[in-house]
Amino acid sequence: MKSMQVIEQEIVEDFNLFEGWEEKYQYIIELGQKLPALDARYKTDAYKIKGCQSSVWLHGEEKEGRLYFSADSDSTFVKGEIALLMQVLSGQLAEDILNSRLDFIDAIGLRQHIAVTRANGLASMIKQMKTYALAAANIQK
16 A cells, blocks of 8 residues: 555646646546445435535445545536545545645645635545544554
């Protein structure tokens, strides 16, 4: 399992290949289109992230001390955002997820290029992923 720092660095390097923000935006949409379908039983209000303009559903599952995420959204761009977060956080230890800074978000220019409502939604997705990690960390103690 790669460390979050290595994965974040790889994402930054991938985004550095693009000329402008439009190409990066398109790449994020493509990531969202590649996201595996979320099991229908998780597309309920119980798994819906509050604070997102789009509908976003997130499921976290702990296996052998590591957290694995699955998600979906009715927006392909938001699906791409959650796909990026999952790329970094899924499969990591709960403790590491709680301590993650996710510096790649600013390094690729994502936060600077999205509307305030989208930035709030991104923050809500991160918060929910860290909430799953907190619950898993408490169970492990």
